[in-house]
Amino acid sequence: MIDDLPRRALIVGVGLIGGSIGLALRQRGWYVSGRDMLEARAKRAVEIGVLDAVGDDPEAQVVFIATPVGSVVEEAKRELASYPGSDRVVTDVAGVKAAIVEAVDHPNFVGGHPMAGSEQVGLDGAHGDMFVGATWVLTPTERTDPHAYARLQSVISLLGADVVAVPPARHDILVAMVSHVPHLTASVLMDLASQSAEDEPVLLRLAAGGFRDMTRVAAGHPGIWPEICQENSEAIVLMLDRLEDSLHKIRDSISSGDREYLSQLLGRASKARRNLPSKVPPPYRLVEMRVPVPDRLGVLAEVTTTAGDLGVNIFDLEIAHSQEGAKGVLVLIVDAEASSRLERALGEKGYKVATTPLETKE
């Protein structure tokens, strides 16, 4: 698969994430060009080794749109329209996906969201190992071209990230729950404590490690948050409603002296937190799964999001063409322990899977 990899990438917007992608690709031998709305920043990117050159690259086969969320659709459409016959794959890194994917609406555009780097800001915070071990969400749809997806998956795996495929709308709900709403909650807790502390400076000296941990994310610059909240408002409002509802139940249980309710909730949460998967990946044994697929829309999205639903990590993905006309074969590289779950789930959806062991991933 490595031999098929394109070796030229274009990065639009060289902030923290765009800059880190550039560094990571160049460290792996790629030629990377890029541009930025701030000319000085693009020049700086060349100076510090993030880019080989400032400017467009007609030969780039992968284009990362890493601008603020509000410019993604425009920039993606522009890159796709500039080279209409090309098979270049265009992706983005914005924290909200459904609206963008729907607006761009192109087989060679795959929405993406690397779950990394949210607390730092700016090009000078960029580093080439930022994505090693990180989860990188891709949001294929029925319209997604399988070859474009496979190429992007390979590039992102090259950066060291674990790709998880999730439908765009579900991605937005999930990040509202594990990122946006927690961030807002941290800010609200910090703001309430600080308001009380205006009359009582002693308050903040009583804040121990737990409070510091809980409010750490609130220290970041507001930056893109109002924009993210606007883009993902529907999911965030839904999740804020659930949070309010849960807090209100806690309030009522405390007010009425119902200790049992509280014990059960704290017990469930404790167990769930202790089981929260660590970012350190286990040593995987890998298998190759070959999945013959019909040549119809949505097959790629169905197979990859089925894996995502099961928490099965796809380390690599390739499209092989079978001899029999209108069919192809998806070749997935996955963790051996997870493969039987995936095989069963795909079987239930009518796919026939052949699985063979591979050597251990380094």
Place this chain on the structure above:
Amino acid sequence: MIDDLPRRALIVGVGLIGGSIGLALRQRGWYVSGRDMLEARAKRAVEIGVLDAVGDDPEAQVVFIATPVGSVVEEAKRELASYPGSDRVVTDVAGVKAAIVEAVDHPNFVGGHPMAGSEQVGLDGAHGDMFVGATWVLTPTERTDPHAYARLQSVISLLGADVVAVPPARHDILVAMVSHVPHLTASVLMDLASQSAEDEPVLLRLAAGGFRDMTRVAAGHPGIWPEICQENSEAIVLMLDRLEDSLHKIRDSISSGDREYLSQLLGRASKARRNLPSKVPPPYRLVEMRVPVPDRLGVLAEVTTTAGDLGVNIFDLEIAHSQEGAKGVLVLIVDAEASSRLERALGEKGYKVATTPLETKE
């Protein structure tokens, strides 16, 4: 002041906190005896060097009640009643104060709350440096005997902690805001995410560092939390109401597209979080403040909580008797930079303060 220190302490309840107090005092040359509702645990405490002996100690001049919160009042009353003529000072370490202080109601009882060790559990987690640099709240009232308070302050300073004096009811509001409600919120966020993840295991792989930080405290055993929430229910319900209200305003601002509201809140919170005082103490220059005080109830509480309100750390406190009959002198050792604020505040309340520099604290 060191020469005046008592050298015998009694600890009732040798869990994490009681055990750490025992270790810390013995490391500093004290003779420490203690008891526990679990006889085996008291024996174990002797084995691992937390206690010199199991049992009561009529000569102990400081008694730490470190039992679960529900037993504190009974144990404190028992210790005070056993030696009615004694000047022993009795304190506790429970996370809720107003109800306990009101119920014990004795001049030689001073409520206490060391802000340390909340995430670990059990005697075997005890260590003698647990309180170094930690904030230790004491809750003197109008009834508190100044000599008892001064002796306790010295002992706690000896353990390396910074004493902050706060009225009991205010303490309860403050810990609801910076400890109890944040803990409940972390558990609720973890529980909501985990419930959603039952159908979608992929969810928890999207949880990045911010979510991990925010939910870390939820990993602890429910343990004493239902009891704490019950004991501090009034303050917790009040603060949960404020939190719900703030979250609801955020919800409405997002729903109505009011980015300005969100920007301002996030900006305030960011600034407040960056200014959250670190636990690492600066190198202090110290001064001695001598405050002549009338011999009336409440003076000690007024002076110490005035310092607490201003965030002024009292490193040591002594009661000296003046020559002029019914007056005394409070001798406070405080940070030089903070002394003028405290002097001004005490001046406004009618105290005349004489301040002289001391050598730098090591």
